[in-house]
Amino acid sequence: MSWRKDNDRAPRGYHHGNLKEALLQAALGLIAEKGPAGFTFADAARSAGVSPAAPYRHFRDRDELLASIAERGFSQFEQALAQAWDDGRPDTVSAFERVGKAYLAFARNEPAFYSAMFESGCPLEDNPALAIASERAFAVIRAAAERLAAMTPPNVPRPPALMMALHIWSMAHGVASLFARGDAARRKLPMAAEDLLEAGVLIYLRGLGFSTDQRPPVDQAAAEKKPGPWGAPK
Amino acid sequence: MSWRKDNDRAPRGYHHGNLKEALLQAALGLIAEKGPAGFTFADAARSAGVSPAAPYRHFRDRDELLASIAERGFSQFEQALAQAWDDGRPDTVSAFERVGKAYLAFARNEPAFYSAMFESGCPLEDNPALAIASERAFAVIRAAAERLAAMTPPNVPRPPALMMALHIWSMAHGVASLFARGDAARRKLPMAAEDLLEAGVLIYLRGLGFSTDQRPPVDQAAAEKKPGPWGAPK
DNA sequence: TGTACATCAGTGAACGCGCGTTCACTGATGTAC
DNA sequence: TGTACATCAGTGAACGCGCGTTCACTGATGTAC
Numbered sequence: 001m002s003w004r005k006d007n008d009r010a011p012r013g014y015h016h017g018n019l020k021e022a023l024l025q026a027a028l029g030l031i032a033e034k035g036p037a038g039f040t041f042a043d044a045a046r047s048a049g050v051s052p053a054a055p056y057r058h059f060r061d062r063d064e065l066l067a068s069i070a071e072r073g074f075s076q077f078e079q080a081l082a083q084a085w086d087d088g089r090p091d092t093v094s095a096f097e098r099v100g101k102a103y104l105a106f107a108r109n110e111p112a113f114y115s116a117m118f119e120s121g122c123p124l125e126d127n128p129a130l131a132i133a134s135e136r137a138f139a140v141i142r143a144a145a146e147r148l149a150a151m152t153p154p155n156v157p158r159p160p161a162l163m164m165a166l167h168i169w170s171m172a173h174g175v176a177s178l179f180a181r182g183d184a185a186r187r188k189l190p191m192a193a194e195d196l197l198e199a200g201v202l203i204y205l206r207g208l209g210f211s212t213d214q215r216p217p218v219d220q221a222a223a224e225k226k227p228g229p230w231g232a233p234k
Numbered sequence: 235m236s237w238r239k240d241n242d243r244a245p246r247g248y249h250h251g252n253l254k255e256a257l258l259q260a261a262l263g264l265i266a267e268k269g270p271a272g273f274t275f276a277d278a279a280r281s282a283g284v285s286p287a288a289p290y291r292h293f294r295d296r297d298e299l300l301a302s303i304a305e306r307g308f309s310q311f312e313q314a315l316a317q318a319w320d321d322g323r324p325d326t327v328s329a330f331e332r333v334g335k336a337y338l339a340f341a342r343n344e345p346a347f348y349s350a351m352f353e354s355g356c357p358l359e360d361n362p363a364l365a366i367a368s369e370r371a372f373a374v375i376r377a378a379a380e381r382l383a384a385m386t387p388p389n390v391p392r393p394p395a396l397m398m399a400l401h402i403w404s405m406a407h408g409v410a411s412l413f414a415r416g417d418a419a420r421r422k423l424p425m426a427a428e429d430l431l432e433a434g435v436l437i438y439l440r441g442l443g444f445s446t447d448q449r450p451p452v453d454q455a456a457a458e459k460k461p462g463p464w465g466a467p468k
Numbered sequence: 469t470g471t472a473c474a475t476c477a478g479t480g481a482a483c484g485c486g487c488g489t490t491c492a493c494t495g496a497t498g499t500a501c
Numbered sequence: 502t503g504t505a506c507a508t509c510a511g512t513g514a515a516c517g518c519g520c521g522t523t524c525a526c527t528g529a530t531g532t533a534c
Contacts, residue, residue, distance in 0.1 A: 015477055015529060035355045037271030042520055054478050056522080118411070119353045121269050123418040134421075159433050163425070166413075167405070167434040174408030177352070179400075184357040187368075191397070199393050200401040204434070207441030249496060249510055276487055288511050290489080 020058040022048040024072065027065055031112035035183065036066065036120040067122050067130055073113030074133035080106050081140040092147050093205065093212070096168075099144055100197045103172040104180040108193075111182030118177070141165045148205075156209030164208070171200050254292040256282040258306065261299055265346035269417065270300065270354040301356050301364055307347030308367035314340050315374040326381050327439065327446070330402075333378055334431045337406040338414040342427075345416035352411070375399045382439075390443030398442070405434050 016022065026047035030039035041062045042052045059065040084102035088095045107114045117134070124131040145165035152158050159167075179186065180193035189196065202212045250256065260281035264273035275296045276286045293299040318336035322329045341348045351368070358365040379399035386392050393401075413420060414427035423430065436446045 017477095019477080037355075040520065041522095051479050052520085053480080053522080053524090057477055061521085119419065121271075121417065121419050124421065159437075163430065163433060166423070166430055167437070170408030170412060170430070170434065171401070171405045172408070173412055174404030174406070177411055178404060178407055183355065185353065185355050187358065189400070196397065196400055196404070199397060200404065200438070203393075203401070203441035204438050205441070207437035207439070251510095253510080274487065275489095285512050286487085287489080287491090287513080291510055295488085 016048075016050060016054075019048065019050060019054060022050075023055055023058060023065065024069060027069060028112045031069070031116060032183075036112075036115045041065070063122060066116060066120055067127055069113065070116040070120060070122060071130050071133045073110065073117040074130070074137045076110070076113065077106055077117070078133070078137040078140060081137060085140055085144050088144065088147050092144075092151060093210065096144055096148065096205075097198055097201065099141065100168070100172050100201055101194050104176050104193050104197060107176035107180045108182045114176075114181060115183065118173075138165070138169065141169050144168075148208075151210075153209040158208050167204065168201065171204070172197060175200070250282075250284060250288075253282065253284060253288060256284075257289055257292060257299065258303060261303060262346045265303070265350060266417075270346075270349045275299070297356060300350060300354055301361055303347065304350040304354060304356060305364050305367045307344065307351045308364070308371045310344070310347065311340055311351070312367070312371040312374060315371060319374055319378050322378065322381050326378075326385060327444065330378055330382065330439075331432055331435065333375065334402070334406050334435055335428050338410050338427050338431060341410035341414045342416045348410070348415060349417065352407075372399070372403065375403050378402075382442075385444075387443040392442050401438065402435065405438070406431060409434070 027044045045052045080102050084098040142165040146161040149161035175197045179189040261278045279286045314336050318332040376399040380395040383395035409431045413423040
């Protein structure tokens with residue numbers, strides 16, 4: 001947590017040394033605690049152990065700090081998705097499922113980033129850097145969808161790869177936002193969010209002509225005899 | 235807008251008459267303007283033309299006001315979805331598509347309600363009335379999914395109807411949150427959000443064994459010769 | 469190696485502002501008789 | 502129909518607070534020579 005080893009009392013010396021980074025971390029912690037609305041510029045300064053005027057050396061205002069967080073969030077998100085995708089190894093479909101799981105894991109483990117990225121309301125239009133970071137993350141899903149598109153059987157009508165990517169993104173985003181997020185707005189779900197998403201994606205892929213017989217989303221007969229983790233409708 | 239016809243100057247008389255309602259409307263307007271974070275209790279009072287102490291007669295605090303808005307939002311959302319569903323007339327699949335469109339229309343036309351319902355962070359757990367309102371809205375989707383489940387061809391493995399409902403909900407919610415919302419956080423999309431969702435749902439339904447041949451989601455060949463509304467990947 | 473100077477990064481005090489909340493109050497409304 | 506009284510709903514002044522922002526400042530760092 002500290003940038004030096006011997007500074008339990010005060011930041012050693014007059015200069016902080018790494019304040020910009022410390023402010024980002026501080027703000028991230030505050031967002032995680034109280035949501036993106038409930039953090040203030042002064043709060044971040046205090047939490048970084050610095051005077052309320054200090055942040056102005058690094059960020060024009062609160063919004064710029066928030067946008068920086070969102071940007072970094074997209075960058076880490078991209079990394080997480082790319083790592084999960086692993087260029088489609090060992091096979092496209094299972095790599096695809098891994099990407100979905102990584103999406104949910106990010107929403108679950110990084111609620112502060114997630115809400116800064118998707119719900120803080122800082123518009124992408126007038127922040128090119130942020131828009132690019134966001135686009136890069138989506139590009140991972142799009143690359144995966146393109147690989148998938150190249151594999152679809154002929155004779156089955158399918159949309160362009162871009163649209164497939166948007167479908168997958170939307171479903172993952174919906175599941176994450178409703179059921180997998182790591183904050184108070186999460187809804188209870190009678191099953192693991194990961195299972196929900198995986199089943200949904202597999203059905204979608206079946207709709208594109210993929211044979212997923214070896215790994216059926218959920219077996220109907222088994223599911224309705226023995227309610228399983230999602231229980232009986234209540 | 236006014237509760238009487240002749241009150242351009244001041245609320246006639248000492249008593250407002252319908253302040254609770256006026257506060258809800260005022261807050262809704264403020265949320266639409268500045269997001270759910272950017273409205274204050276005092277703001278709502280001012281906007282309703284009333285002293286800052288007045289709201290305390292009707293709401294314990296800002297959170298209770300916000301929760302009331304979310305609750306009413308869910309109720310209107312339920313109505314909109316139910317009306318679109320129309321008990322599955324004239325046929326289940328097209329009624330289903332209408333529900334999807336209604337979901338997007340709500341996000342687009344009622345961004346203030348939408349963000350209060352899904353992003354304001356007021357937890358469902360400790361607000362039973364809100365949880366019930368939310369559950370009722372979802373029940374419409376669930377009823378539709380149950381009708382659909384009853385129609386799926388045999389021999390095709392399918393998940394329980396509840397899970398199907400959750401899949402549809404998630405995809406609709408993802409599309410709405412990313413691309414159809416009526417506020418600054420909306421992402422640009424090279425096609426209509428409605429078309430994106432419809433195509434996605436149709437592919438999903440095909441994955442459940444529905445024959446949607448008459449209405450293919452998007453024809454691949456046509457799509458890739460002539461880019462159509464979503465354009466070429468850029 | 470030393471010195472002078474420019475630049476940088478954080479200080480701390482100050483400001484005006486609007487918010488949330490409280491309080492005793494008062495005007496309007498409803499009701500018992 | 503009239504009167505007395507209880508209840509209700511909104512007032513307006515006041516408070517303490519924390520926020521955003523500014524300012525002249527100062528201690529630390531880097532660099533030219």
